[in-house]
Amino acid sequence: MFVMSSPSGAGKTTLSRRLLDAEKNITMSISVTTRKPRPGEVDGEDYHFLSKERFDHMVARKDLLEWATVFGNSYGTPKAPVEAALAAGRDVLFDIDWQGTQQLAQAMEDDLVRVFILPPDADTLRTRLISRNQDTSAVVAKRMAEAPREISHWAEYDYVIINEDFDVAHEEVLAILKAERLKRKRQVGLTDFVRKMTAKL
Amino acid sequence: MFVMSSPSGAGKTTLSRRLLDAEKNITMSISVTTRKPRPGEVDGEDYHFLSKERFDHMVARKDLLEWATVFGNSYGTPKAPVEAALAAGRDVLFDIDWQGTQQLAQAMEDDLVRVFILPPDADTLRTRLISRNQDTSAVVAKRMAEAPREISHWAEYDYVIINEDFDVAHEEVLAILKAERLKRKRQVGLTDFVRKMTAKL
Numbered sequence: 001m002f003v004m005s006s007p008s009g010a011g012k013t014t015l016s017r018r019l020l021d022a023e024k025n026i027t028m029s030i031s032v033t034t035r036k037p038r039p040g041e042v043d044g045e046d047y048h049f050l051s052k053e054r055f056d057h058m059v060a061r062k063d064l065l066e067w068a069t070v071f072g073n074s075y076g077t078p079k080a081p082v083e084a085a086l087a088a089g090r091d092v093l094f095d096i097d098w099q100g101t102q103q104l105a106q107a108m109e110d111d112l113v114r115v116f117i118l119p120p121d122a123d124t125l126r127t128r129l130i131s132r133n134q135d136t137s138a139v140v141a142k143r144m145a146e147a148p149r150e151i152s153h154w155a156e157y158d159y160v161i162i163n164e165d166f167d168v169a170h171e172e173v174l175a176i177l178k179a180e181r182l183k184r185k186r187q188v189g190l191t192d193f194v195r196k197m198t199a200k201l
Numbered sequence: 202m203f204v205m206s207s208p209s210g211a212g213k214t215t216l217s218r219r220l221l222d223a224e225k226n227i228t229m230s231i232s233v234t235t236r237k238p239r240p241g242e243v244d245g246e247d248y249h250f251l252s253k254e255r256f257d258h259m260v261a262r263k264d265l266l267e268w269a270t271v272f273g274n275s276y277g278t279p280k281a282p283v284e285a286a287l288a289a290g291r292d293v294l295f296d297i298d299w300q301g302t303q304q305l306a307q308a309m310e311d312d313l314v315r316v317f318i319l320p321p322d323a324d325t326l327r328t329r330l331i332s333r334n335q336d337t338s339a340v341v342a343k344r345m346a347e348a349p350r351e352i353s354h355w356a357e358y359d360y361v362i363i364n365e366d367f368d369v370a371h372e373e374v375l376a377i378l379k380a381e382r383l384k385r386k387r388q389v390g391l392t393d394f395v396r397k398m399t400a401k402l
Binding site for chain 1: 317319320322323324326345348349352353355356358359360361362363372373375376377379380381383384385388391392394395398399401402
């Protein structure tokens with residue numbers, strides 16, 4: 001379970017897409033949300049867009065691994081697709097905020113790899129938020145105002161990437177994923193592998 | 202402090218050399234040993250070759266971070282060059298066995314990244330030991346006999362690489378080093394960086 005968090009505009013969404021393009025054995029966890037789609041967003045790809053009632057129903061049925069309300073909109077991670085992917089031996093990528101990460105960590109600390117993406121400086125964050133042209137200037141101002149609170153949680157993550165150059169940051173994301181897969185405790189079957197080899201020595 | 206261990210013939214020495222070629226900010230820790238140089242080995246590059254008396258003197262003066270006796274020969278890691286490299290902000294690579302790794306871990310667990318290199322199977326290990334032509338057949342037989350004991354310590358390491366293809370294994374070593382450098386706890390100065398950026402938001 002590979003979590004990437006960052007303040008809006010630090011490049012998390014772009015880095016997530018590039019990771020999914022580069023790595024075939026990782027599946028994106030698609031969140032549910034009660035907020036309205038932004039221009040270009042596709043239901044079932046970017047998010048599952050739900051009514052407030054359906055969202056509350058999922059919360060009540062414990063169908064969400066984590067959920068939170070941000071800027072008056074609710075976001076959550078459906079449990080079933082994550083469990084199906086993990087059972088099939090696939091990694092799962094989560095593009096969630098610090099609140100969701102804390103809830104996931106409580107549920108399954110050992111499985112979690114947490115990566116925090118920081119912008120190189122405040123001006124770059126502002127420029128990226130403005131240039132993506134998705135939001136009104138009021139929303140950009142609100143996201144800038146929210147950034148310090150999101151950034152304040154950087155120390156709860158295992159890895160920190162300073163995203164100055166997207167190509168460098170992408171390579172860093174790939175290295176973290178590759179290294180985590182090489183961790184002894186994540187390599188299923190190693191005990192058997194070693195036992196069989198040692199028997200032939 | 203980046204440790205690579207493996208049974209003789211699994212490819213540790215080749216992978217160490219390729220890592221040193223690829224990464225300029227890592228320094229090899231050159232061990233001291235009382236064993237005789239093999240053909241082609243250079244004093245001060247492969248090892249510092251010492252008399253038994255000088256080795257015992259270093260042990261007595263606590264000049265070694267770890268030491269052990271294997272096949273009747275003693276091996277150790279001089280403390281001074283490691284401390285100098287770390288103080289200069291450089292990583293240090295250790296090509297040592299499980300005994301040395303255990304001693305290093307006792308001294309400085311948090312700083313240590315431990316990688317165990319396994320051969321893909323028993324036949325490959327045998328073939329590699331024979332084909333390097335450094336040892337008499339008696340020594341090859343002794344190293345094969347010793348392999349199960351070294352391999353039995355694989356579970357004391359943080360990462361395990363199965364070295365079937367040297368190019369793939371080399372990329373895996375690089376990914377582990379890159380990812381470890383991105384770990385929050387290893388990034389010195391991040392607290393200051395975040396504080397300064399947040400002040401400008």
